[in-house]
Amino acid sequence: MAAHDLSMQLLRERELLEMLLFKLDEQQMLLATGRNRWIRHASTEIERVLAAMPTVALSRDALVIATADEWGAPEATTLRDLIDAAPDDGWREVLTGHLTTMTALADEIEQMKQINEQRLRTAIRITQETIAGLGVPTGEYSPSGDVVRDGDARLLDTRM
Template sequence: MAAHDLSMQLLRERELLEMLLFKLDEQQMLLATGRNRWIRHASTEIERVLAAMPTVALSRDALVVATADEWGVPEATTLRELIEAAPNDGWREVLTGHLTTMTALADEIEQMKQINEQRLRTAIRVSQETIAGLGVPSGEYTPSGDVVRDGDARLLDTRM
C-alpha cells in the first residue's frame, strides 16, 4: 500500500514540477515580448510553486522510507535506492518512469531558469540605461538587449 501512495505522491510532485516549468515559460514569454508589467505577477506565481516544493519533497521522502520498510529494505533512503530494491519489475518500471520524468523536468527547469535570469538582468540594465538617459537619445537595442548603435542621429549609416 505504501508503494501505491508513493507513486501517487510522485505524480503530484511531477505535476508541481510541470507547473513550475509552465510558470517559467510564461515568465520567459512576458520578458521576450517586453510585457514587463506582468513580470511581478509571474514571479509571485513561481514563488508560490517553489514554496510548495519542500512539503511535497518531505512527504515523498517519508513515503520512500515507508515503502522501503514495507519491502523489507531498511537501508533504502533515496528513490533510486528504492528502485534498485523493488520486489518486482512492475514497481521498478513505475518508479523509474517517475524518476526519469522528474529528472528531465528538473533539467528543463534549470535551463529555463538560466535563460530567464539572463533576460531579467538585461531588462533591468535596459531600464536603468533608459532612466539614466532620459532626455538623451539612448540608441537602439536588439531583442536580447544588446546595443545595436548609439543614439547619434545619422542621415547616412556609415557602418556599411
Template sequence: MSVNDLSAVLWRERELLELLTFKLEEEQLLLTAGRSRWVSHASREVEQVLDRLRSTGLERAAQSAEVAEEWGVAADAPLREVVAAAPNGPWGEILTAHLTAMVELTTQIGALRDENDRFLRAAALATEETLAGTVSGAATYDASGTSGSGSDGARLFDGSL
C-alpha cells in the first residue's frame, strides 16, 4: 500500500528534522559557551543529518508521486496538494499531521540556523579584530629611508580564542 509507505517515509523525515533541530541546538550551545574546539564536530554532524534528509526527501518525492497518481493528482504536485486530495478517511488526517509537524520543525530549524549564523559571524569578527590588533600597521618609509614599523615586542594570546 503506497499511502502507508508515504506515511512511513514522512515519519522518518520528521525524525530526521527533529534530529537536525537537536544538532543545531547542540551547535548553538557550543557557540554560546565559547567551546569553539567542538564546533567543527557539531557542524559535521549537522551536515550528516542534512545528507540523510536529502536522500529521504528524494524517497518522499517518489512515494508522493505514486500516491498522487492514485488520487488523481499530478505526479509532480507538492505534498500539500497531495494531502489536500486525500479521500475521506484517516489518511487525510494522518498526512495533514505529518505536514503540519514538518512545517513547524522547518520553521524552528530556520530560526536556529539564523541564530547560529549570527554567533559564527560574531566569533569570526572577534577573531579578525584580535588578529588585526597583533599586526602592526602598514609600514611606510620616512625621509631617511627607514620604515616606521612598530615595536617587535612579545605578544600574549588568549588560548581560548
C-alpha cells in the first residue's frame, strides 16, 4: 500500500515540477517580448510553486521510508535505493519512470532558470540605462521652457 501512495505522491511532485517549468516558460516569454510590466506577477507565481516544493518533498521522503520498511529494505532512503530494493520488475519500472521523468524536468527547469536569469539581468540593465538617461538634458528646451534646439535634424544624420 505504501508503494502505491508513493507512486501517487511522485505523480503529484511531477505535476508540481511541470507547473514550475510552465511558469518559468511564461516568465521567459514575458521577458523575450519586453512585457516587463507582468514580470513581478510571473515571479510571484513561481515563488508560490517553489513554496509548495518542501512539503511535497518531505511527504515523498516519508513515503520512500515507509515503502522501504514495507519491502524489508529499511536502508533504502532514496528513490534510487528503493528502485534497487523493489520486490518485482513492475514496481522497479514504475519508480524508474518517475525518477527519469523528474530528473529530465529538473534539468529543463535548471536550463530555463539560467536563461531567465540572464534575461532578467539584461532587462534590469536596460531599465537602469533608461533611467540614467532621463537625467541627461536633451538640448531641446532650457529650464525656463524656451526652445534652445539647434536646427540639425535629430532623427537623420544631416552631416553626411
